[in-house]
Amino acid sequence: MSEAEVQKHDVIMIGAGPAALAAAVYTTREDIDTLLFERGVVGGLAAITDMVDNYPGFAEGIEGLTLAQNLQNQAERFGAVIELGEVTKISDEGDYKRLETTSGDMLARAVLIATGSDYKKIGVPGEKEYYARGVHYCATCDGAFYRDKKLVVIGGGNSAIQESIFLTRFASHIDLLVRSSIKASDVLQKELQKYVDDGKITVHLNTATDEIVGSDNVVTKVVGTKEGAKVEFETDGVFIFVGLVPNTQFLAGSDIELDEIGFIKTDKHLMTSMRGVFAAGDVRSGATMQIASAVGEGATAALIIREYLEGKLVPTSEHAEEIITPQPC
Amino acid sequence: MPKNITIFTTNTCAYCAMVKKYLSAKGHTWEEVNLDQNPERQAEALQLSGALTVPVTVVTKQDDSREVIVGYNLAKLAPAVA
Ligand SMILES: Cc1cc2nc3c(=O)[nH]c(=O)nc-3n(C[C@H](O)[C@H](O)[C@H](O)COP(=O)(O)OP(=O)(O)OC[C@H]3O[C@@H](n4cnc5c(N)ncnc54)[C@H](O)[C@@H]3O)c2cc1C
Numbered sequence: 001m002s003e004a005e006v007q008k009h010d011v012i013m014i015g016a017g018p019a020a021l022a023a024a025v026y027t028t029r030e031d032i033d034t035l036l037f038e039r040g041v042v043g044g045l046a047a048i049t050d051m052v053d054n055y056p057g058f059a060e061g062i063e064g065l066t067l068a069q070n071l072q073n074q075a076e077r078f079g080a081v082i083e084l085g086e087v088t089k090i091s092d093e094g095d096y097k098r099l100e101t102t103s104g105d106m107l108a109r110a111v112l113i114a115t116g117s118d119y120k121k122i123g124v125p126g127e128k129e130y131y132a133r134g135v136h137y138c139a140t141c142d143g144a145f146y147r148d149k150k151l152v153v154i155g156g157g158n159s160a161i162q163e164s165i166f167l168t169r170f171a172s173h174i175d176l177l178v179r180s181s182i183k184a185s186d187v188l189q190k191e192l193q194k195y196v197d198d199g200k201i202t203v204h205l206n207t208a209t210d211e212i213v214g215s216d217n218v219v220t221k222v223v224g225t226k227e228g229a230k231v232e233f234e235t236d237g238v239f240i241f242v243g244l245v246p247n248t249q250f251l252a253g254s255d256i257e258l259d260e261i262g263f264i265k266t267d268k269h270l271m272t273s274m275r276g277v278f279a280a281g282d283v284r285s286g287a288t289m290q291i292a293s294a295v296g297e298g299a300t301a302a303l304i305i306r307e308y309l310e311g312k313l314v315p316t317s318e319h320a321e322e323i324i325t326p327q328p329c
Numbered sequence: 330m331p332k333n334i335t336i337f338t339t340n341t342c343a344y345c346a347m348v349k350k351y352l353s354a355k356g357h358t359w360e361e362v363n364l365d366q367n368p369e370r371q372a373e374a375l376q377l378s379g380a381l382t383v384p385v386t387v388v389t390k391q392d393d394s395r396e397v398i399v400g401y402n403l404a405k406l407a408p409a410v411a
Binding site: 064084140145146 | 339341343344346364371380401403
């Protein structure tokens with residue numbers, strides 16, 4: 001591709017989860033030319049969540065897939081363009097940032113990184129070997145293969161509880177292995193108790209997972225340790241929800257500063273250490289990992305990007321930016 | 330242009346929606362086998378893909394050769410249906 005053929009945009013958003021889609025609604029309504037890159041599912045993690053009960057405005061809750069579709073439709077209604085592909089590198093060329101992508105190089109005056117996070121692996125023997133053949137990370141994708149079968153779910157946070165409850169619509173019984181104690185919200189814990197009382201889910205606290213064992217290409221049991229003793233759980237499959245890792249691997253070697261875990265550090269205007277590059281949603285250091293907050297950060301980033309593009313966000317010192325004339329929307 | 334395309338899906342699978350989105354953007358039609366509605370065809374999906382997951386996309390080429398794509402994998406799906 002010759003340099004003359006490189007596409008130029010006002011804003012490129014990396015990811016098309018709730019944060020970027022919300023941001024795109026705002027930028028496109030301001031007539032700012034906006035392209036989003038999505039390597040996975042439009043709607044991000046929200047799209048693979050069965051039911052979202054805490055997103056304001058939906059009194060009865062809303063299916064994650066429906067919410068994702070609505071967010072996409074709304075952004076596209078105002079002119080957002082979603083390209084299915086991946087951004088693999090970002091570099092600073094002054095007024096423009098260069099993005100290397102699976103569709104070739106692109107230039108953008110401002111960039112929003114909203115790449116969220118992916119499921120963490122536990123790193124035990126058997127996890128990799130039986131991936132998608134008994135070991136899973138997405139209940140809405142793979143749960144249907146376990147009708148009337150026994151399952152083990154590993155994890156003790158909101159996702160693990162929420163997904164265990166979802167999986168009860170297929171599985172005959174679930175052993176929930178929690179390394180220490182349950183860290184989910186009170187509402188989810190109360191909901192979980194109903195399934196425990198019904199005998200559908202058995203919770204095993206202080207239970208570490210050591211190995212996923214199988215034979216003839218199928219998972220047969222999970223071996224763990226509880227209070228120093230070996231424990232075994234017969235199962236047909238394992239779903240793992242033990243937290244998330246930020247999708248920032250593509251920033252390795254760039255000038256964008258990350259925290260010790262790998263989340264992107266931003267200033268009060270959601271700007272990263274690379275001027276003109278902003279971050280919002282789950283990938284941002286300090287994010288609260290909720291759809292409502294991702295959407296809020298997306299909207300905030302979009303309004304600040306507008307100020308930046310108009311030259312109203314000027315550096316006041318090496319590490320601080322000030323919006324000189326904030327404009328109401 | 331493939332001869333035909335079959336996608337094994339479930340009701341809640343977002344990656345299945347992405348495969349359909351991509352194929353429709355490229356002007357393809359397909360037959361959908363929804364495993365929530367046809368659980369008896371799960372074994373077929375498993376046999377084709379070797380995996381307990383959806384989407385499974387089966388692309389039959391003009392020469393009747395078959396390519397099976399497991400999951401939403403654009404790097405494999407795009408050339409298979411080109
Ligand atoms: C099982 C589960 C249940 C949940 N339930 C709830 C709930 O009930 N309520 C709630 O408020 N929150 C819930 N959450 C959290 C919520 O889904 C996230 O907070 C929200 O989706 C974050 O949005 P985001 O846009 O920041 O990131 P994401 O939704 O993660 O989207 C980021 C997108 O960027 C894409 N991407 C990553 N890297 C690249 C790249 N290099 N190039 C191109 N694209 C890229 C990814 O494919 C992804 O689609 C849940 C999460 C999980 C895992």
